[in-house]
Amino acid sequence: MSEVVTQNRRRGGRVARQAIRSAPLTEETRAIHPGLESGNFKVLSDLQIKRIHTAVLDVLENIGLADAIPSCIDVITAAGGVLKDNGRLTFPRALVEDMLTKVNRNVVLYGQDPKHDMELTGRKTYFGTAGAAVHMVDAQTGDYRESTTQDLYDIARQVDKLDNIHFFQRSVVCRDLPDPFDMDFHTCYASVSGTTKHVGSSWVEVDHFEKSLEMLHMIAGGEKKWRERPFVSMSNCFVVPPLKFAEDACKCLEASVRGGMPVLLLAAGQAGATSPASLAGAVVQETAEVLAGLCYVNAIEPGAPAIFGTWPFVSDLRTGAMSGGSGEQALLVAACAQMGEFYDLPTGVPSGMCDSKVPDYQAGAEKGYNHAITGNSGTNLVYESAGMHASLLGFCMESLVLDNDTIGSVLRTVRGIEVNEDTLSLEAIRSVCEEGPGHYLGSDQTLSVMQSEYFYPETGERSSPNEWDEKGKPTALSIATEIVKDTMANHHPRHISEELDREIRQKFDIKLPRALMSKSVNN
C-alpha cells in the first residue's frame, strides 16, 4: 500500500494544485453548510420505535409526573390530564395525541444577524455549544480554573468566528458573579454581546428572566420586533428525572412561553442513576418526560415554539460518575433523535461531552464517534458539540476551534453522496482510461469539484512526516492555539452599538466592564 501512496504523492500535479489554491472559497461552493438534511444513521427499527412509543404513552398515562405546580395542574387537567391520589399528574393517551397535533413544527431559531437563522423543519441539522461548565481548561497544562463572565463573552466571540458552530448556548457559568440574579442576567448579556448567532441561555427565577427580556427588547428595538425574531431561546430543565417537575424551572417555562421565547424542553436523565440503566428504558423515560413538557407548553399556548430536548446521559456504573464520551451516549442520543423524528418535532440532543480533561486523543475520539452518530441521527440541533471536557465540567477554548473542524468533517458525512449522470463520472473514467493521461489530477472534473465535494479543516495537519518535521511538528492543537489568539486580539463584535450598550448600562448594573470587551481593539 505504501508504494501506492508514495507514488500518488509524487505525481501531485503542480498546475492543478496552484489553480486550486488560488481559487476563492465562496459560500455557495463550500462542501458543507448549516442545515444539511440528516438521518442516515438509524439505530432503531420502525417496530422498535413503535414499541418505545407505546411504553412512553403507558408511562405518561399511568405513572405521570410528580411535583406539578398549581398552574401546571390547571392547564393540564383542563386539557384532559388527571391528578392522581398519589399526587402525580398523568397524561392520558388522548391528551398527548391531541397536543402532538398542536405542536409548532416550523420553529425558526433566529440570529441577531439573519444569516444565522436556523430553520428546524424536516431533519435540518445544526451544531452549537451548550453548558454549563464551571471551569476553564488550560489546553497546555490541563489546569482547571473557575470560569468567569469574561470567559463567557470571549467564548461567544470565538463562536462568532467559527463556520461550523451554528448557535451559541451559554457554555460556562459566570462564577465571578455569586448573586443568582447577576449570574443569570450577565450570562444573557455576555452571550448576546459576543455573537450575532442564535443564543441559548437559562434562568433560575422568573424575575431574572423578565429583567433579561427587557434588555432583549432594547436590543431588538422593542417588544414587537423581539417577538418577530426572538434571537434567544431558553434552556429549561423543567423536569428532575425520574419524572418530577422542577418548580422554579416550570415557572420560568411559563414566563418563556408568555414572553415569546422559544424553549428547549430539557430532560437530562443519567442512565443508571436518574433513569434506567437499560438503554431502551432510558429512552422511554426521556421521551415521556419531554413529551410531558411539550404537552405543558402547548396547553399554555398551542403552537408556542419549543424544542424536544431529550438529553440522555450515561453513568459509568463502576463509579456512578457521568460518562459523556461513551459509545452508549451516542446510542441513547441517536435513539431519542429518532423518537423526535417519529413525532416530527423540532429536536435537540447533546453530543461531544467527552470524558477527557484535555484536548488529547481521547477527547478527539469521543467527540469524533459521538458527533458522527449524533450528526447523522436526524436531530435538528446538536448541543454541547464544541469545547466541552470532563463530561461538561470543563470548557477549553482551543477545543472549541478543534471541534469546529471535527464538526465540519462530520457535516460532510451528513451531506452524503450525490448520484447523478455527472457525478457517476462515466465519461471522465472513459476518457482518462482510453485517451489518457491515466490519472485524474488536473482533469476538468477534478478542478470543478475541488471545493464542492471536499471540506478542508483549518486545524487538520495533513503534511507528510518529512514536511511536518521541517515545519517544526505543528499539531492541530498548536494551530488552534494561534487561531484563538488571533480571535481574542482582533474580533470585537460591534452589532450592539456603543450607544445602545450605554443605554443598557444606564438601565442595568452591567458588571462586565465595557473596556474589557474591547481591550485589544487598538492593539
Added chain:
Amino acid sequence: MSEVVTQNRRRGGRVARQAIRSAPLTEETRAIHPGLESGNFKVLSDLQIKRIHTAVLDVLENIGLADAIPSCIDVITAAGGVLKDNGRLTFPRALVEDMLTKVNRNVVLYGQDPKHDMELTGRKTYFGTAGAAVHMVDAQTGDYRESTTQDLYDIARQVDKLDNIHFFQRSVVCRDLPDPFDMDFHTCYASVSGTTKHVGSSWVEVDHFEKSLEMLHMIAGGEKKWRERPFVSMSNCFVVPPLKFAEDACKCLEASVRGGMPVLLLAAGQAGATSPASLAGAVVQETAEVLAGLCYVNAIEPGAPAIFGTWPFVSDLRTGAMSGGSGEQALLVAACAQMGEFYDLPTGVPSGMCDSKVPDYQAGAEKGYNHAITGNSGTNLVYESAGMHASLLGFCMESLVLDNDTIGSVLRTVRGIEVNEDTLSLEAIRSVCEEGPGHYLGSDQTLSVMQSEYFYPETGERSSPNEWDEKGKPTALSIATEIVKDTMANHHPRHISEELDREIRQKFDIKLPRALMSKSVNN
C-alpha cells in the same frame, strides 16, 4: 446542567459501586464481541445503489481493464469476456452476473486459535490492522524511524492481547530486510509467530508466496490441514487504478487461489488522482475494479474464498496528498460497503488512516468519526483500523492500544439497542417513581445490566478534574504507554512450539533471532 451533573455524582451509591467493581467480566456478559451485525448507517438510498450498479456494469462492459496477463485473458474470455482492439479486457453484464452467482458467500477467515475465527456471513463486522507503514512513530516525541521485522513481530504480539482488534494484517514494512524475498517471507513469519489471530499478508512475487506457503503448511501440520483452516489471507493489489491489471500481483492472485488461501481483492484508487474526484464516480470505479477481480478469481475456481476489497482513498486536492482521515474518506468507504452488501459479498474496507502524525486530538477525532461511520456501514472487515498515522506512512504502538478502545466504543454503537419487555423497563420506572428511592443506583436492573449494556475502555480516563489532578493527570496516552510496556515485557506467544520453530529455521534462513522473540521472558 452542571448542577444536575454534580448532584448525580454525589449520590454515587457506594454499595452499588462496590458490587459492580467486584463482579467478574466474563466473555458472555461483555457488551461487545467480534462479529456484531452491522449496517445502521446507510449513505446510499436503494435507488442510488441501483444507479451505481448500472454504471459499474457499463464500465466493465465498455471500458474494461488494461494490461491483463495471458492467463487472465484466457479464463475471462473463456467465461464470456472480450479482449477489445485497444487491448482492454471487458466484462459483459452476463459474465459479471454469472460470476456473482458463483461467489463464495460463506467465507471464514480462520485463526491459528479457533476462538479467533471470523465468519464473514451477513453483515458481521470485525476490526483489524493493515499496512503497510514504512515508519514507526514515537508517541512522545513524534519522531519517525524506519520500521523493522522486530517491530512487526512486536505489533503482532500487542494485537494478540487486544480484545477489539480481531485480526492482524501486516502493518509495517520490514525495512531492515532489503531483499524482496526476505521481506515477504519474514513479513509472513513474524506475523504468524506473533499472534494466533487471523493474519493478512502480501507478496510481490509468486515464488516468495510459495516458499511462505511451505512454511504455513508446516505450521498447520501439513497441506491438508492448511487447506481445511487457512489462517492467512493474501492482501492483493491486482489492479492499479484506474482500471489496469498489475502483472505480478495477478500472478500472486492466481497462486493464492491455487494454494487455498483467501484473497483480499484490493483496489485502492485515490479520488482526484487515480479515481474520479467526484465521490459517486470514485465508488463506481472502485466497485468495477473489485468486481473484475472477483470475476477473475471465480473464473479460475468458482467459489474460491475472496473478499470484496474496495479501498477508496481521498486526495487533499490542494496538494494531491492522500487524506485518510477526512470525512469524505468515511463516505466513500460506507458507500462501497453498501455496494458489497448489495451484492451480498464478504466485504472489507479501510478506516482509521488518520492524517495526524501523532496520537493527538486530530488522530482521535479522525479515527472516531471514520470508525463510527465505517463500523456501522455493514462491512464485514474494517482494515487499517488501529495504529496508523500520516495516512498510512506511520505506525504507533500506543495508538494501537488507544484505537482498540475507540473501536470498542464504536462496536457498542454497532450493537445498537435491544427493545423488549425487560429493557423497556416499565416496572423499574414505576417502582422507582412510585415506591422510591427515586433513583436507579443500586437497583436490581442497574446491577444486572452493568456489564451487558456498557463497554468500559481500558485507556479511557473518566475521573473528575479533582481526582484526575490528584492522580497526576494521567491521559489515555500515558495509560496506553504502560499497557504497551507490559505487553512487550510479558506477552510472548508460544503457539508455534520451540521445536516447530527450530524445524522452520532449519528449512529457512530466518533473520529474526529466536532470542529476540523472547528476550524479556525471564525478566
